Amino acid sequence: MGLFAVLAAACGGGDGSTGSSGTTPPPDTPVTVLDPTCGVEATVPKTPTYAEDVAPILMKNCATCHTNGGIAPFPLLDYEQTKPLAGLLAERTTAREMPPFNPNNCGHCNTFQDARWLTSEEIATISAWAEAGAPAGDLTKAPAKPEPPAGLADANLTIDMGVAYTPDGSKVDDYRCFIVDPGITADKFLTAYEVVPGDPRVVHHVIAFALDTAAAEAEAESLDAAEAGPGYTCFGGPGVGASRFVVGWAPGGGPTRFPAGTGLRLEGGRKMVVQVHYNLAGGAFPDQTRIAAVVQDSVEKEATISRIAAQGINLPPQQPMTTVTNDEPVPAGAGAVTLWGVAPHMHGTGKTLHVEAEHEGQKQCLLDVGNWDFHWQSFSMYETPPKVQGGDTIRITCGYDTTGRDTVTQQGEGTEDEMCIAFFYVTR
Ligand code: HEC
Known part of the structure; x- marks a missing residue:
């Protein structure tokens, strides 16, 4: 049994x-x-x-x-x-x-x-x-099988890979980044999105990053040019400097709508990188994934993605549980900050991730991950959004199982490297 x-x-x-x-x-x-x-x-x-x-x-x-x-x-x-x-x-x-x-x-x-x-x-x-x-x-x-979730009826922008990509079937997992031009000329605010996988048999997760500078775009272009076929290999992030996480999606969810009156800025004229994780356990099929989005010219409150991360990760091998931690103050002038949602991020040896805030000696739990699975990263919106204040301390602690490793695991974006980050969707 x-x-x-x-x-x-x-x-x-x-x-x-x-x-x-x-x-x-x-x-x-x-x-x-x-x-x-x-x-x-x-x-x-x-x-x-x-x-x-x-x-x-x-x-x-x-x-x-x-x-x-x-x-x-x-x-x-x-x-x-x-x-x-x-x-x-x-x-x-x-x-x-x-x-x-x-x-x-x-x-x-x-x-x-x-x-x-x-x-x-x-x-x-x-x-x-x-x-x-x-x-x-x-x-x-017995109940009938459910209808798929209804799509985003009010989508007014499509962020599309543009061409089909056939993932590399010699791998179990192919992580691929595609440079996409959302075609907006002036700044807009992203308020909702829905990822529409081209072939749901292979699309395991999708993350989109806004590129905020011409230099970041050029870096992405050169990574793309260095590899045959659409896009380039990437893992974790898009592998370029000034990029911002704006969309995180794993299968099984319907559309994501940011809290009313809030949205994330997409800069006019800038490109994005859409990262698709293809899982090829069931075969390699061509895919052209798109993101249906709702954008507005303005929002009441611009949201940003803030992150707390531990740096300088250097994990000894053969440890069933080894941790890194970092404390960061909320900037004194920040006032009251609302944390609407959170997306934890580690790589393959990650097991636990805990974030707490400390306000005048009082601790407040913000996020607890007890059994991390890299395959299922996405944004989760709080039912009751916690608030933090300027001057509070935020602490992140990540735990890793390195029993499968013979050498030190370092910080980085590669499959064998590690990260320790919690991204928060925040407004003042
Ligand atoms: C968001 C998508 C998703 C949902 C929702 C989901 N699963 Fe799965 N499930 C998967 C995927 C993908 C795999 C294969 C990879 C893995 O094990 O992570 C899987 C694997 C499994 C396995 C096999 C594990 C093994 O060791 O072979 C079982 C059993 C399972 N799911 C049961 C369930 C049950 C029961 C539910 C609902 C209560 C559920 N799943 C909901 C995506 C999902």
């Missing part, structure tokens, strides 16, 4: 027997399951069935990716597909590896809008169902 902890709750009788011995619990015995990430137990009152209990959870939380032709390795759209995977589903959901979401959303360190996050009760339901032998129930009651 799987790694998940299923504790049979004695229903009044208190015989203390556990359900992990492989015996099927009798129908409708309440089952209590621990959610180890949040440290809470949830009780499932009766044996769950696929049709009435499990399918609604999967349709809402999994089917956007686990669909035919989606990025996930198998569909989870009906009972026949799902039943043989019941144990694996219970394991991955209990470990909170699926659905993929980096920020901890248990509630002890903020909660996020549209978090891909199961409740402890939902995890318990999947586990209790798997433990009971994955009963079908009345399949006529």
Whole structure:
């Protein structure tokens, strides 16, 4: 059986027997399951069935990716597909590896809008169902597969790669940067976007950077010219100087809308770099991804992306957990700053990332990542945006597992290098 902890709750009788011995619990015995990430137990009152209990959870939380032709390795759209995977589903959901979401959303360190996050009760339901032998129930009651999220109806700008690119099928992951001209002549403000993957089977994540100087554009052009085919190889960032992260997207999300009245400046006449992470586990297919965007001439409050980062990373090899940390003051004259959203960033050895603010000795948790997965970086908007003040200290701490490395891991943008950054979407 799987790694998940299923504790049979004695229903009044208190015989203390556990359900992990492989015996099927009798129908409708309440089952209590621990959610180890949040440290809470949830009780499932009766044996769950696929049709009435499990399918609604999967349709809402999994089917956007686990669909035919989606990025996930198998569909989870009906009972026949799902039943043989019941144990694996219970394991991955209990470990909170699926659905993929980096920020901890248990509630002890903020909660996020549209978090891909199961409740402890939902995890318990999947586990209790798997433990009971994955009963079908009345399949006529199972929910239909969900409609894909509605697109951005008000998009007025398309940021398009311009040509199709066929990723390098000799790699499992191809990280490619494309220089794109959004075609705006005067400054505009980006207020919403939606990434439309050309081929959802291969597009794993998309990040777009605004280039703010002619020098940054020239650097990108020379990187592009040095490689055959559209775009150039890049990992982490676009590999140029003055660039700003403006769009972060991973599959399974609908459009992103920035908080009302706010937006990020796109400078007139400047180009952008769109980085696409192609995952080729299922084959290499040509792709032309575009970003549908809403831009406005002005916004009430211009937002910026601020970052807190640890520098000079130099990690010893063969360490199950080695950390870096950095403190930075919020500039004294900043006044009150609202943090609307956050995007953590590390590379492949990253495991944990924690950001907190300290105000007159009082600590405030801003972000807690307990099980980092490089594949799932994107912006997450707070349900209740925290505020910091000029003079506060912000501290970032990143933890890495270097047991797979034989040499020192250094700071840098390469696949074998590391980073420790949290990007915040902020306004005054
Ligand atoms: C945002 C897209 C996305 C969502 C939402 C999502 N998955 Fe996945 N899932 C993936 C991808 C991509 C993989 C393969 C790569 C990986 O394991 O990260 C995967 C892999 C898996 C695996 C296989 C892991 C293995 O070891 O082979 C299981 C099981 C799984 N998902 C279950 C679920 C369940 C259950 C849900 C919903 C509760 C869910 N996933 C939601 C994208 C998603």
